[in-house]
Amino acid sequence: MTEHSLWRFSRALHRAINERQYDDLEAVIDDDVDWAVYGPIDMFPFLGARRGKEAVLDVVKRIADSVRVHRFDREKVMLGAESAASMMRYSLTALDSNKPISLRLAHFAQFKDGRLSHIRVLVDTFDLVEQVLGRPIHLPRMAS
């Protein structure tokens, strides 16, 4: 049985972020990849949309400059023939402040010939913003 493309992509991505070794990642990304991570790009310029392998490798390098992955738990996963969706919980360290960050995300990925061709990532952004700010944002209560 062939290994699902998700596992190869996941290993390559984490190797890129933690070891700054990008060759594995380069090999598993389609030239014309369509990439988007939804979130506040004013605060985190490495969020947002990217098109094409060059742009995606560049943004992963920026992520690698900003955080290190300590651990991740794949809480949910669904695999299709050339698609995958996961909900994941990450424990990260912010490299500038050395502070721990934990975040939850969901991704929907599409592969073509084993390479990532399309991905959408949703992050629990409010929680993330509060952690990076290092203080809670005061919120009014909107409903009872």
Add this chain to the structure above:
Amino acid sequence: MTEHSLWRFSRALHRAINERQYDDLEAVIDDDVDWAVYGPIDMFPFLGARRGKEAVLDVVKRIADSVRVHRFDREKVMLGAESAASMMRYSLTALDSNKPISLRLAHFAQFKDGRLSHIRVLVDTFDLVEQVLGRPIHLPRMAS
């Protein structure tokens, strides 16, 4: 071919929220359902974890008291035999302020005998909070 449980659940949920008709929803929820919507529960008390059909029906009633669904687009969907994951974009109206809210969410759902038994929902919370506050939250730029 039998209709996937996701579609029946989705129709029942939207009927519950928009028409406050809960009988369809009651029929598609497992008695011991394990339910969680991640997000800032201080601001939105109807987010968070609930266990059991009663608690879930109660929280859906609170959601129905707070918002109306205008439209939703299911941007991504993956279906398993008794599981489903989607990424969705909603256009809502907040009933107290009559303001439009758009939000993106991802859910991972498990069904048992056609009834929802487990669900985890991730919401693009930061964007949501800003919309409900009606103003942007000032954020420092964290990386270049």
